[in-house]
Amino acid sequence: MDVERTYGEVATKARQSLRDVERAPGARKPNPILTADNIRREFGGIIAVDVDHFEVQEGSITALIGPNGAGKTTFFNLLTGFDQPNSGSWTFQGKDMSRVASHRTATLGMVRTFQLTKSLTKLSVIENMRLGATDQKGEKWWNGLFSAVWKGQEDEITERADELLSRFQMSHMRDEYAGALSGGQRKLLEMARALMTNPTLVMLDEPMAGVNPALKQSLNEHIRGLRDQGMTVLFVEHDMDMVHDVSDWVIVMAEGRIIAEGTPDDIAKNSAVIDAYLGTRQGQSLLEEE
Amino acid sequence: MDWNLILENSLKGFIGINAVYFAIAALGLNVQFGYTGLLNFGQAGFMACGAYGLGMTAHYFDISFWWGIPLGILFSVVLGLLMGIPTLRLRADYLAIVTIASAEIIRLVVRSVKFKTYFGGSDGINGFSSSFRALGNDFGIEEADQYGFWPFKFTGRELWVLIVGWLIVAVFGFVVYKLMKSPWGRVLKAIREDEDAVKSLGKNVYSYKMQSLILGGVIGTVSGMIFALDRGSVQPDNYSRDLTFYILTALVLGGVAKVSGSIVGSMMFWGLFTFMDNFLRQVAKDPVSIGNVTIMKSTQVGQLNFILIGITLILLMVYRPQGVFGNRKEMAFDGR
Numbered sequence: 032m033d034v035e036r037t038y039g040e041v042a043t044k045a046r047q048s049l050r051d052v053e054r055a056p057g058a059r060k061p062n063p064i065l066t067a068d069n070i071r072r073e074f075g076g077i078i079a080v081d082v083d084h085f086e087v088q089e090g091s092i093t094a095l096i097g098p099n100g101a102g103k104t105t106f107f108n109l110l111t112g113f114d115q116p117n118s119g120s121w122t123f124q125g126k127d128m129s130r131v132a133s134h135r136t137a138t139l140g141m142v143r144t145f146q147l148t149k150s151l152t153k154l155s156v157i158e159n160m161r162l163g164a165t166d167q168k169g170e171k172w173w174n175g176l177f178s179a180v181w182k183g184q185e186d187e188i189t190e191r192a193d194e195l196l197s198r199f200q201m202s203h204m205r206d207e208y209a210g211a212l213s214g215g216q217r218k219l220l221e222m223a224r225a226l227m228t229n230p231t232l233v234m235l236d237e238p239m240a241g242v243n244p245a246l247k248q249s250l251n252e253h254i255r256g257l258r259d260q261g262m263t264v265l266f267v268e269h270d271m272d273m274v275h276d277v278s279d280w281v282i283v284m285a286e287g288r289i290i291a292e293g294t295p296d297d298i299a300k301n302s303a304v305i306d307a308y309l310g311t312r313q314g315q316s317l318l319e320e321e
Numbered sequence: 322m323d324w325n326l327i328l329e330n331s332l333k334g335f336i337g338i339n340a341v342y343f344a345i346a347a348l349g350l351n352v353q354f355g356y357t358g359l360l361n362f363g364q365a366g367f368m369a370c371g372a373y374g375l376g377m378t379a380h381y382f383d384i385s386f387w388w389g390i391p392l393g394i395l396f397s398v399v400l401g402l403l404m405g406i407p408t409l410r411l412r413a414d415y416l417a418i419v420t421i422a423s424a425e426i427i428r429l430v431v432r433s434v435k436f437k438t439y440f441g442g443s444d445g446i447n448g449f450s451s452s453f454r455a456l457g458n459d460f461g462i463e464e465a466d467q468y469g470f471w472p473f474k475f476t477g478r479e480l481w482v483l484i485v486g487w488l489i490v491a492v493f494g495f496v497v498y499k500l501m502k503s504p505w506g507r508v509l510k511a512i513r514e515d516e517d518a519v520k521s522l523g524k525n526v527y528s529y530k531m532q533s534l535i536l537g538g539v540i541g542t543v544s545g546m547i548f549a550l551d552r553g554s555v556q557p558d559n560y561s562r563d564l565t566f567y568i569l570t571a572l573v574l575g576g577v578a579k580v581s582g583s584i585v586g587s588m589m590f591w592g593l594f595t596f597m598d599n600f601l602r603q604v605a606k607d608p609v610s611i612g613n614v615t616i617m618k619s620t621q622v623g624q625l626n627f628i629l630i631g632i633t634l635i636l637l638m639v640y641r642p643q644g645v646f647g648n649r650k651e652m653a654f655d656g657r
Contacts, residue, residue, distance in 0.1 A: 113517065137523030149518035151511045161504070162511050165523045169504030172532050176499050185504065221518075228523055 041259045045091040045279045046294075052280075054293040057084035064089040064232055064263050065110070065141075070119035072105055072287075079105045080116070081287045087232070092254060092264045094274045094295075097284035098307055103267045104146055106284070107236055111143045112136050123232065138165050140231035146240060146267075148217040152210030156201065159209050159220060160192035161185070163227025188227075195223045199253065215246040222253065233257055235266035239273050251277045275299065283307065327599040329472035334595025335588050338479065341486035342368075342548040343587035347572040348493050348580070349540030354569070355577035356501055357533040358513030360417035362565055363404065366424030367538040368545030369560035370396035373431060375546055376446035376555040381439050386452035390546065397542040400427070401535035409530045424565065432557035445556040453550055457481030482551045489547065490584060493540055498580045500536075509533050510578075570634060576644025585646065593633070597626045 038046065052058050063086035072080040080102040087093050095103050108114035110121060112133030120129050123141050131139070151159050167188070168174050169181030196202045199219045204212060209220060218238060225233060238254070239247055247270070254277050257264050268274050274281060274295060281298040283291040285307040291298060298304055334340065346364055353359040374393020378384050382392075404423050408416045431440035440446070454464060457477065462468070464478040475483060500506050508529050511519045520526050549555045567590070575586020605619040617625065637644070 111521070113520075132525070134520045134523055134525045137521060142523075143521050145517065145521070149515045149521075151514035151518060153514055154507070154510060158507055159511075162507055162519070162524075163522050167504045170508055170524070172500070172505050172536070175503035175505035176496065178499075178503065181504060224522065 039259055041090065041261070042255070042279070045088070045258060049088055049091060049280050049294065052088075052292075054291075054297050056289040056292055057082075058086070058292050060086045060088040062089045063087060065121070065123050065265070067110065067121035068119060070106070070109055070116050070121065072102075072109055072114065072116045078287050080109060082106065082119075082284075082289055085121075085282070085289060087263060087265050088280060089263050090258065090261065091279040092258050092266070092277055093280045093282060094278035095265060095267045095282050095284060096269070096271070096274055096298075100286075101284040101307075102287040103284050104236055105287075107143065107234060107267060111141065111234060113143075137228050137230070140229070141234065142225045142228045142230040142232070143234040144218075144221045144225050144236055144238065146236040148214070148221050150209040150212065150217040150220050152208060154209055155206050156196070156209055156212070156220060157189070157192055157205045159224050160196060160227055161188050163224040164188040164191070165228050192227060195226055198256075199223045200249075215242045218242055218250070219246075219253075222250075226257075230262060232263045232265065235264065237267050237269065239268060239270045247273060271299075322603045327596065327603060330599045331592055331596035332472040333475075335592035336473070336483075336487075337591060337595075338482055338486060338547070338551045340588045340591040341483065341490060342544045342551070343568055343571050343590060344490045344584045345486070345493060345544035345547060346541050346568045347575070347583035347587050348490070348497055349537040349544065350568055350572055351537075351577060351580070351583045352497060352500075352509075352540065353533055353537035355572065355579070355583075356506065356513060357509040357530060358413060359409075359530060359534055359537075360413050361420045361534065361537065362417050362562075362569075363420030363422075363424035364537075364541045364568055365560040365562065365564040366400060366420070366427045367397045367541035368548060368564065369424070369427050369431065369557070370400055370538075371542035371545030372549035372555040372560070373440060373446075374542070375549050376441070376449050377439065379449035380441050380446045386449060389449070393542050393546055394539055397538045398535055401531070401538040405531045405534045409527055409534070421562065421565075424560070425562065428557050428560050440557070441555070443557060445554055447554040449555075450550050450553050454478065454481065479551075482547065485550075486547045489543060493543070494580050494584060497540075501580075505529075570630075573644055574634070574637065576647030579644075579646045579648075582644055582646040586644065589645065594626070594630065597629055598622065601625055 048061050052060055065087040067082060067085040070080055070082045071078070097103050105114065109116045112128070112131060120127060122128060123139060126139070128136065151162070154162070167181065168184055174180045193202065193205070196205060199222070201216065201219060201223065204216065209217065212220060222235065222238065238250055242250060251273060254264055254266070278295055281293060281295050282289055283298060283304050290307060291301050291304050293301065346368060349367070350361060350364050353361045371393035374396050375386065375389035378386050378389040378392065400423065404416070404419055408419045430436060432443040434442055458464065462477045462481045464476070466477045467474055468477060468480045469475050508519065508524050512526055512529055516526050548559070571587040571590035572583055574590055575582030575584070601622040602619065605617050605622050608615045609617045
């Protein structure tokens with residue numbers, strides 16, 4: 032895809048900040064929001080993730096790509112506390128996250144979505160959205176009975192939820208059960224719901240899986256929109272067109288390790304990546320140099 | 322066939338004390354199972370906490386009857402913590418196993434000879450409820466008098482328990498309704514749908530599940546208290562597995578995740594149960610036989626009644642899985 036794109040102020044800044052970064056696995060970034068060191072996760076004898084160093088530049092859109100079984104989702108789970116590594120440490124905004132419970136990560140500003148969408152089917156769309164807001168007074172059981180305590184906050188939350196829904200063109204589905212949404216709409220809902228937590232880092236696990244091409248374009252726009260509002264985006268994706276179209280920086284994983292980093296253009300030309308995706312001579316590990 | 326008697330007893334069953342304590346227990350179970358998706362198969366254990374809380378005031382502690390209420394609630398909170406701490410981090414099935422086992426452990430401990438000094442062994446505990454009945458007399462309901470009109474005729478003793486019971490149903494019904502409309506209830510319902518999604522949005526799922534388990538348990542405890550007060554005694558074998566499953570049946574009959582479902586479901590369960598029982602008893606006054614083969618004797622009425630209840634439930638599940646008050650639309654999204 033050779034669409035000539037003009038970049039906004041924020042996007043240009045993000046791209047400039049990454050211009051001088053070394054094109055190598057584990058490259059240091061000028062302003063990392065998320066860093067990880069020596070993360071290792073084994074399932075029985077299989078090493079699913081073995082990452083020496085990993086950084087995500089603040090305010091950028093970073094794509095995490097790799098063939099099936101590369102350990103991308105496992106790595107995601109480790110970073111968000113949904114799984115525990117055998118060893119390693121990672122920080123978010125300078126804070127050590129190794130001892131932070133998974134539900135705390137969202138309140139700290141790091142929110143994730145799932146590869147298989149987790150829309151809460153028997154709740155309405157607007158209830159799904161409201162659930163996303165953090166620090167709700169009405170979520171304490173002793174306040175539950177006294178609607179006067181939380182009514183005001185609930186109204187604010189609803190207003191914010193309605194704004195987000197209209198931004199994602201889902202206002203007409205507001206009062207439907209989430210179970211009545213199509214697969215693509217569920218993806219949108221999950222993303223919008225994640226934004227209700229007011230995150231600084233949004234982690235999307237395969238946002239394009241099962242989404243039709245028309246909706247992909249608008250999802251791309253939404254992801255760019257997140258960056259332009261000052262959020263950092265890290266996403267896992269298989270769709271190379273989309274990665275090329277939307278990301279500022281690409282990190283490639285294969286067999287649990289990071290094998291390449293660079294701008295989308297660099298990666299498209301990288302022979303190690305092409306080998307990882309298209310296969311190499313039989314019996315040869317992807318990690319060995321030619 | 323005395324249709325008048327059948328009708329009278331059925332209507333009494335519909336609003337009687339059995340329906341009351343079932344309704345309260347079902348409300349508690351609804352919080353856990355209907356709203357949060359926690360498979361608690363040990364509601365009888367929580368009910369036993371309440372009953373023994375009351376009973377032990379007279380039998381062991383020798384303190385005022387009224388201390389039995391906080392004591393029973395304390396027991397059930399401790400039980401909820403004991404059940405929840407090891408299992409709520411795991412998948413729902415584990416909770417089911419642990420709850421059914423804990424309820425049985427409680428029953429076997431309280432009926433054991435070893436702890437007879439505390440719990441009265443298999444004889445249970447009697448004679449603790451006089452203060453409660455005295456309060457009824459203070460309100461002007463004479464224990465021995467007959468009150469009401471056809472078909473709802475009760476003795477003063479029954480009436481007093483019924484009034485207190487239905488008041489408690491109303492209060493808990495209101496509390497559960499309000500809580501489930503609040504953001505707190507929203508989190509519980511979301512946990513029922515998908516724990517990981519809720520966790521990813523920054524909610525402490527473990528803590529919410531614990532709160533739900535304990536709230537439902539405490540409501541169940543109050544149900545056990547009403548049960549004990551009506552009988553005027555605490556019998557360990559009343560709190561066995563079948564009690565839990567009948568309550569679950571009543572809940573599903575009415576429709577899960579609906580306050581009205583737990584209440585009306587319990588009323589219907591007992592209305593139906595009493596009707597069938599009375600009807601079959603009338604039929605079996607003389608042994609029913611075709612030729613010289615006896616089909617049913619009066620001693621078999623109980624068994625047949627349970628068989629029919631079972632069949633009714635199966636039919637209900639097939640043709641109306643959402644229960645009487647459930648929402649068909651919600652059920653449609655259950656294909657997970």
